Amino acid sequence: MSIVKDIQSGRKPLKRAYVGIFLWFTGRAIQATARVDQEVKKEFDNLPDDFTFSLGCLPDGPCMVIGKEKGKVKYLGSNPGKRHVHVRLAIKSVDAAFLILSFQEGTAVATTRNRLITDGEVPYALAVIRILDIVEVYLLPKIIASLAVKRYPKGWSIGRKLGGRIGVYTRTLLGI
Amino acid sequence: MLLPDYYEFCCRVKIVAGHDALEKIPDLLIERGAKKPLIITDKGVAGAGLIDIVTRALRDRVFADLIADNVPPDSDLRVVNQLAGLYHDNACDAIIAVGGGSVMDTAKGVNIVVSENATDLMAFSGVGALKRPLKPLIAVPTTAGTGSEVTQVAVIKDHEKHLKMAFGSYFLLPDISVLDSRMTMTMPPFITAMTGMDAMSHAVEAYYCLQKNPLSDAHALAAVNMIYQYLPIVAKNPADQDARLSMAVGACLAGIAFSNSMVGLVHNLGHATGSVCGVPHGMCMAIMLPYGLEYNMHKREDAMAGLLLPMAGEAVYRDTPPAQRAAKVVSLIRQLNADLNTITGGRHARFFQEVRDRDGKPMVPREVLPEIARAALSDGASIYNPEDTDYDDNLMVLEAAWEGKPLDRNKVKKG
Amino acid sequence: MNPAPVFTFTCPVKTNSGNKALEHLPVELAGLNAGNPLIITSRKAVGQKAIQTLLDAFGDSGMTLGLFDGVTTTANPDLIEHLKSIYLEKKYDAIIALGGYGVVDAAKVLNLAVSLKTADAHKLSPATPIRGHLSPLVVVPTAAASGLETSKFAHFNHMIYSSEYLAPNLVVMDPRLTRGADGKTIAATGLAALGRAVEAQISADHNPFRDAYSFAAIRFIKENLPAAVKKPSDKKASLAVLNAASMSGCAASDTKSARLHKLGQVFYDIQHIPPGVIMAMCLPHVLGDDLKEGACDLAALLHPLVGDDEFARTPAAKRAETALAVLGRFLSDLYGTLGKDLPRNLKEACVPGYRMEDILDGLGQDEEGRYLKTVVERITG
Structure with a gap:
């Protein structure tokens, strides 16, 4: 018998499932926010017509793809297919993805902790990060979101805060 | 000194520094099995006679006659491919890059093409596309400022397709950086001042931005100490060899610090001003630095206060009450800019209103500030800035930096 | 500053430290063009828990890992030669040393042996010329570390090897690996x-x-x-x-x-x-x-x-x-x-x-x- 043992690396089904569900949820929420929130809508309007970005985890973990189709922002599932992906955000491992998607580390913090590999043109990537920040503000209670973003927005009207949140949640859950 | 929850740090570059550091290059090449380097530089460096110093140091030991001095001020894919061809045709086995940021970028690009036998450089753009060590690359900086002799990034422009390709990999770090005082001795005071403040901005931003870590901190503190001490000396006495070497070392330390901790608002707005108005990078850094400190002070006051001792020394530190130390750092940097303004007969601008081109025309008219504020939203440095920035924030800071007035810190939106 | 006319400094080691640092290892190895690492450690010195923590960090990576956990204080050239032939035969492409002291020394010498391929490990000595980069070496220290793990030195078989190429490419420090230390x-x-x-x-x-x-x-x-x-x-x-x-x-x-x-x-x-x-x-x-x-x-x-x-x-x-x-x-x-x-x-x-x-x-x-x-x-x- 060899003194060296070969060991097959294990699986992390629970974390993977959590990350998968959250990416699915976040994907639908981005689609919803783009319909409800003017600022996110404007960010998307400034991006190219076929703009596509993905957020996933390495090496072959869960992934979500968002793309613009005929001016509308759509959650495209987990595979970009033949579309050109303008910005690819890759989280280094499913554990790192768990840290981010369980809001222990915000996008900026995760970036400064080298958890993410960003591929694509910088201006587009920055737009994506701004969009993700706003989506987090809609989805999360203030106490959690203020940890996840650098500066929790102050000037939002009651309408944007409350109406927006209801709109985002309804549309996310219904997938419209 | 704080230990972040998670950090990474890497500077694999071998540093060789001294008044006769260039003379070590032949041994270093031979150790790596190389004897026929391609020397890459630009016309300005060659015209200043610096290449002659380099080749004199190499001659007799290694082949030193293959010199390409056609690197443009803005890196260019065509030049990269042409130099790679030159490398292949002459069966070279190493690269020596002598110059500033553009020469370093070009040399890194050439190294990718020749090491990977790449026909399309684009295939290696982005982060992490390189997987193995490249050919030996020796960097010889001729300005004490950019720090690109120790950075792992390169930007190459494809002027035909209007594309800007960025490359990031630890394999892009030069193998060796040679800091030799002779390479900066002839730099005029105005350029010395501006590039020195570029280095200062690297060190200071490295010390307060989000990705700071104990090793970047240690490099940043040492850099601030050396640059603050020696920059006015070399601006006044360009021929002071020891001070020149200290500046080269200080700028290199700052380069190591910022390439690991990244930079923030100063670079964010500075890059944008450079691209909109064509203001030299170092001058933008000099002007913006006090404002970056003021804008972020509510989040990073302790770190900023920690810069006072390495800058001003024990007496000033003792005489400044703890609550005023961060503000003192800002005023010392403003004073340094003012001193450099005096030393250079007014050529070193203190605020944007003062920046003029060769014909004396203002380079940053007030009405372009909104355009700069917008352009800054597309610059990656904002990610690492402690406080969030949006268009209005950018404009507020730019207005103050244009007029030369301290930032009204009560107006900063605090997150 | 240094009074010598010319001074040099080099630190070839990249540092990763902190929460979930181990989980970045698959990506770090990919960046070094490696995907089939051999882990070298001492079960006696680091304990089963530390080994398991390291193995678990590769969960979801789909990688296969080689593990040798029997390094002792008397590691000798026979062992290095034996491990070298296994490394080459099974086409491992990187070494991960888990632990400190002799574990890392042995890993550094093994790395030298596998990188120089043809050399018989018994003939390696501090005089063996090392002219360039060796195979990727990652050090994952536990709380018992000599500090020399990140250095260019390897103390092995009563000899001191010294070359900047012997230093690891990467050191990964994870708080989970200090658990249980006294x-x-x-x-x-x-x-x-x-x-x-x-x-x-x-x-x-x-x-x-x-x-x-x-x-x-x-x-x-x-x-x-x-x-x-x-x-x-x-x-x-x-x-x-x-x-x-x-x-x-x-x-x-x-x-x-x-x-x-x-x-x-x-x-x-x-x-x-x-x-x-x-x-x-x-x-x-x-x-x-x-x-x-x-x-x-x-x-x-x-x-x-x-x-x-x-x-x-x-x-x-x-x-x-x-x-x-x-x-x-x-x-x-x-x-x-x-x-x-x-x-x-x-x-x-x-x-x-x-x-x-x-x-x-x-x-x-x-x-x-x-x-x-x-x-x-x-x-x-």
Whole structure:
């Protein structure tokens, strides 16, 4: 018998499932926010017509793809297919993805902790990060979101805060 | 000194520094099995006679006659491919890059093409596309400022397709950086001042931005100490060899610090001003630095206060009450800019209103500030800035930096 | 700055430290063009839990890992030759050394053997020329570290290999790997780091690049070692000590004068006392002599030891002696905390008399060796 043992690396089904569900949820929420929130809508309007970005985890973990189709922002599932992906955000491992998607580390913090590999043109990537920040503000209670973003927005009207949140949640859950 | 929850740090570059550091290059090449380097530089460096110093140091030991001095001020894919061809045709086995940021970028690009036998450089753009060590690359900086002799990034422009390709990999770090005082001795005071403040901005931003870590901190503190001490000396006495070497070392330390901790608002707005108005990078850094400190002070006051001792020394530190130390750092940097303004007969601008081109025309008219504020939203440095920035924030800071007035810190939106 | 006309510094090691650092390993290896690593460790030294933590970090990566967990203190060229043939046969493409001390030394020599392929491991020696990059080597230290893991040195089979290419490409420090360590182990790790960093900071050939590592290491030890020793479950303090150890190794690679290092190593080689324990015993004596003779720049220790305020308050002429006094108090507090677990002299460390001859021989016959013998006499107890 060899003194060296070969060991097959294990699986992390629970974390993977959590990350998968959250990416699915976040994907639908981005689609919803783009319909409800003017600022996110404007960010998307400034991006190219076929703009596509993905957020996933390495090496072959869960992934979500968002793309613009005929001016509308759509959650495209987990595979970009033949579309050109303008910005690819890759989280280094499913554990790192768990840290981010369980809001222990915000996008900026995760970036400064080298958890993410960003591929694509910088201006587009920055737009994506701004969009993700706003989506987090809609989805999360203030106490959690203020940890996840650098500066929790102050000037939002009651309408944007409350109406927006209801709109985002309804549309996310219904997938419209 | 704080230990972040998670950090990474890497500077694999071998540093060789001294008044006769260039003379070590032949041994270093031979150790790596190389004897026929391609020397890459630009016309300005060659015209200043610096290449002659380099080749004199190499001659007799290694082949030193293959010199390409056609690197443009803005890196260019065509030049990269042409130099790679030159490398292949002459069966070279190493690269020596002598110059500033553009020469370093070009040399890194050439190294990718020749090491990977790449026909399309684009295939290696982005982060992490390189997987193995490249050919030996020796960097010889001729300005004490950019720090690109120790950075792992390169930007190459494809002027035909209007594309800007960025490359990031630890394999892009030069193998060796040679800091030799002779390479900066002839730099005029105005350029010395501006590039020195570029280095200062690297060190200071490295010390307060989000990705700071104990090793970047240690490099940043040492850099601030050396640059603050020696920059006015070399601006006044360009021929002071020891001070020149200290500046080269200080700028290199700052380069190591910022390439690991990244930079923030100063670079964010500075890059944008450079691209909109064509203001030299170092001058933008000099002007913006006090404002970056003021804008972020509510989040990073302790770190900023920690810069006072390495800058001003024990007496000033003792005489400044703890609550005023961060503000003192800002005023010392403003004073340094003012001193450099005096030393250079007014050529070193203190605020944007003062920046003029060769014909004396203002380079940053007030009405372009909104355009700069917008352009800054597309610059990656904002990610690492402690406080969030949006268009209005950018404009507020730019207005103050244009007029030369301290930032009204009560107006900063605090997150 | 350094008085020599030309100085050099290099630290080939990348540092990853902190929460979930191990989980970045698959990506880090991919960046080194490796996907089939061989883990080298000692089950006896690091424990099953540490090995499992490392293996679990690869979960979801789809990778297959080789594991050899039988490195002992008597690892010899036979083992290296055996592992080398397995490595080459199974086409491993990187080595991950989990642990400290001899585990890493063996991994460095194995890396040399597999990188030079044709060479018989029995014929490797410190004289073997190393002309370029070796295969990727990652070091994952546990709380028991000598500090030399990140250095360019490998102590193997009674020989000292030295080449910047032997240093690991990457050191990964994860708080989960300090779990279960006791105060005694952490103290030994921290004191070795302190000794090496102090030596780097005060030696005549220092330069600002190396100072960055020694400064940060000394500061971390001073601020964190007491807490980590009192409460080893304080993950942050223990991780800071491990960071200091790693930094001290980077500084040690470029430090020529290393008296404390030599003393620590001789006792480790012959009697297996952790070098930090011996370095702590010798430190006050060696630095005390330096102070009397004005030989080294002891004043350079004060700033990293006490921080900005006290440093600025201390007049320049008093800095050297203040630094020494601070170090003395620091050590005596540690002795107080650990009691019998941290021997103060060779008698308490139970070094048998019959070993002393070998130890003194190991210090050499030159001027430095003669001096070091006088230090050993003073720590006999």
